[in-house]
Amino acid sequence: MADIKRIKVGTASCGLAAGAGAVLEAIRKQAGNIPVSETGCMGHCYAEPIVELELTDGSSIFYGRVKGTDEAAAAILAQSEEGRFVFPEKRSKLEKLLVTRLAGHINPVSLDEYKANGGFSALEKVLTMTPEQVVDAVKASGLRGRGGAGFPTGMKWSFLAAKKVPDKVQICNADEGDPGAFMDRSMMESVPYQVLEGMLIGAYATGATRLFIYCRAEYPLAIKHLTIAIEEMKKAGLNKLPNREAPLEITIKEGAGAFVCGEETAMIHSLEGKRGTPRFRPPFPTDSGWNTLPTAINNVETFANIPIIFQIGADAYAAIGTEKSKGTKIFALAGDVKTPGLVEVPMGITLGEIVYDIGGAEPGTVKAVQTGGPSGGCIPASEFGVKIDYDSLGKLGAIMGSGGLIVIGNNRCMVETARYFLNFTRRESCGKCTFCRVGTTRMYEALERITSGKGSMDDIAFLEDIAPKIKKGALCGLGQTAPNPALSTLRYFKNEYLAHVQDHVCEALACPALVDVAIDPAKCIKCKLCVKTCPVGAIDPANNFSVDNAKCTKCNSCIEVCPKKAVSRVRKQSANA
């Protein structure tokens, strides 16, 4: 048994949420002289808190779902066989860790560690090239914007580089807002230097003089790590580019939580101190952006890809992926899978491989995945064979988006899914253009009527009529994509809409207005746990444990507490009651 060289505790947000704070404290208490280091997220969020023991023989032992107790810490220090975390083999085979290679393995804020693992070697290489060569290399790599729209990054950079003005702006879009998406947060928390290195390369290539990171304020740890990293870089003089009079300043702007500020023109307005509302393009930001200066905006993950391109070479990078979508993509895999987390896979992998092989979902239990968040769509399980790239997902009525990938199990209602996302967009609309501000609310209301059992065929007809008009009419990407969740579910799951409207049936037993709760007397052991748990007193033990469904709020407490699985949701008995 080799000695422990160093102990690493994953304290990214996912780890901390799972209790890594207490784990770190417990281990520090007993570690003695063994250095204990914090690290980021390896993507196996389901196994957090994760502790890694670096051994003197160069190998590592991982522990997953570690408890923050002294006993647990002691067992780990004793290199116990129990609780060890083994990387799932299927997933390891399918994943291709390029961008996230260092995430969860190094101390995020340590410049030395980043450098020791190849960090800033790309920048070094870049500085030996001309800016034009750098732009060309990014073009050659085939990298497309990871924020969602997939615009070729090299092309965008070339637009900015072509502007012969002294002052140019580069913004890192870190306003990750899609529900269920956390790729950018994880990158900023785990490998902040990698993002910053990408930005410096971008600034060198495009001639940008002012650098901003627009990060949502809800990401305090990411902002903390970035702030430290910027300071460290400055101290090391890394922000001094050749032939530049002044060192580059990177300013972090904390967004106030508006989803629409992820849209580039809205983000620019916000950075200018104005209300975060988009404007009509053209002019595009590369022509007139922040305070009318030429401005390029790239996503966090895009910037994190940049050092990789120069580390492995643009050609090698372009060899990964499909014809039109190169490299890898990080997905935030969430929903009805066994092992949710961040996965980095090569473009061209199938949805099925992600859902079943990486996520561990049982075939037959999943009916769809939702990609691209509120702008995306639901892809049915029948299409899981499709190879993922920007274009294939678009053809299916979804989008690549920033990388949110929510797996929808058979127990979920697709109408409710659409309603959820429309409720999101109607709140997050900036309120400026008619189609988005009013249209999304009217769509939401129709979906709400359907899920509450009050829908009509008119509502379905209305959705089918208005949705394409909103897509065509809305000012910005938010509105233009907001109908997608409804459109894609109408495309693949219209039967569910019809069942809600015509038969007052929610097949998934998900819509509270269309379900009853019932207790199976054959299974019931009359333990009364359900009676005690019910918050509204809807279960009457004196009356053969009957459920008063008029009272019942469908909170599921009784179903969860029943030791015999005697309580369940059933179709509403009297459809119109």
Place this chain on the structure above:
Amino acid sequence: MSDIIFKIDGREVAAQPGETILQAAARIGVEIPTLCYNQKISKTTSCFVCVVKDCKTGKFLPSCSACPAPGQEIDASSDEVKDMRRTALSLLVSEHTGDCEAPCTLACPAHATVEEYVRAGRNGDFRKALEIIKQRIPLPMSVGRVCPRFCERDCRRNIGGKPVSINDVKRLSADMYYDTYMEDQPALNGKRVAIVGAGPAGLSAAYYLRLQGVASFLFEQMPEAGGMLRYGIPEFRLPKDTLRKELAHFGKMGGIEIRTGQKLGKDFTIEQLEQDFDAVILAVGSWASSSMRIDGEEAAQKGIQWLGDIAGKNWKDCPNPGRTIVVGGGNTAIDCARTALRLGGDVTIVYRRTRNEMPAQAIEVDEAMEEGVKFEFLTAPAALTKNADGSLSLSCARMQLGEPDASGRRSPVLIPGSEFKLQADTVISAIGQRTVVPEGFAASKRGFEISADDFTCSGRKKVFAAGDCVSGPATVVEALAAGRKAALSVVDFLNGVPHKAPYEFNVSRGHWRSLAKEDLVYIRQVSDAERIQPEYIPLEERKTTFHELYPTFTPEQVSGEADRCIECSCTGKHDCLLKKHSTAYGVDPNAYKGAKPISAVDVRHKYIIHDKQKCIRCGTCVKVCSEVINKSLLGMMKRGFHTMVDTTFGQGLPDYCVDCGACVKECPTGALDWKKKE
């Protein structure tokens, strides 16, 4: 830089660099509707009513912000583009709350602009009031006396009180100025229209034809013109001297000729009229009494004929009808009863339902009761027999109310064994009238069948119809409205253009019954006085003479009453672009139903009303105040559906607002407006 050559609707246009598609289109006369474009401020790109389609990419562009690209082909007028604009307008309207028009004006069958003439009356300008009234009511002296006041039923002063006594503005204005007022008339254009029947509908048609330069000839079978006004409505409700004064005006106008004593089918035929005139309007009314369908009915007087006979004698030297039973619950029944009473009769009205179901105006029932008319409710006649002494015996049965019928009124159901008899000298049947449709014309359920589009009689493109003979028995004001519509349709026919009833977009905050006192919006201090009450002539005089029931109010009284008007209509109705474009695009205000954002009306500023319920969130005011006036007193607040324009912390426009009104001037709707309406 050189011009950018592109196409709009297939026409080549040269745009200057920086010029938008909207601006370039305007230069070549292609009008693109927009609410939020304003050249004084930076682009707002908010309403999206200005969308056009890029034919090559299929994309829709806001033309107010999109600059043309060389070679671009823009579709600014196709149905698809118009549908997108209509959709944008419909969405805006679905979150819009307000009253384009006041509920009184909408309630008026003739859509007389009530709020406006009431305001003129409030200002003491009764001549102006008359001018406004006559735009829709050509018989204001009569209507000012006999109208059942649809407007007042919908008046928002009904909330916790009594409505404004609107009709008295009409009566006073007409009494004061009708004789001397003469409308501007165009020269006669040589077209001649025959109108059969010189009642309210026929007279109205003649009036509005004349205002369009068309001469008309009214053929009236009775010795005098006026129709129901002359022969149906009794003297005490509408003195015939007043009516004659009113009708004299038609002769003074020139171009309207009334030929009395001319009976259709006897003195002339439709075919003759068709031959001799450019168009014919049938306005023959509903003069046939409906049958009671009981045995012995022939012994009863027919209500409307009985009234007509007495009117023909000018209410003089008529025999006392003695014990009189009037069967029916409508206005004709009440008129018969009160006439019989004044002739010395002892009058009982027999009606098969209760007072609540009576179609007669409540005020007239009250007046009849005051005068001593007795009522037997829930009583239905079963048979009429002549007694040996020549008197009559009406067998009746008691009824009870059952289920509501098609009209929503509960139907009377016979109570078995409740039969009884009433003795009378005179029995008058007044249970309704109908139209006698001559041969060769299609009949509807109620009268002449006409095309709803252009008022023409079925199968006869040159013959139009209006009034009671189409609608069945209705009110004078409804007949006036119908006469006007028929006249406008005839004018289109004479000009050879297809008639299309004009569409006017309108939103409403709802009936006053659905509103609370707190929902009322005041743009000025409104009088909190009680509604004025008429001073009736002494009851004894009412019972024994046909004198008019009460005199016209004084100008002071009416001005005071008009000061009770809340002025419900939108301050911005004359320059609201949302209304203008929604009207042009035929937007249905209820196309998209759904919640409206919670927003309030701010009347704290001395001169400016900020009605956030009417805001389309374009932010024009915000930009005008900041970019043009350099004050920044307004800002956009909240997000999503609840986005709104507001002042700092919702405190209202501050003291340092310079009251410049730039926001008011540029607001495309009535969201920001002056409180003053004139």
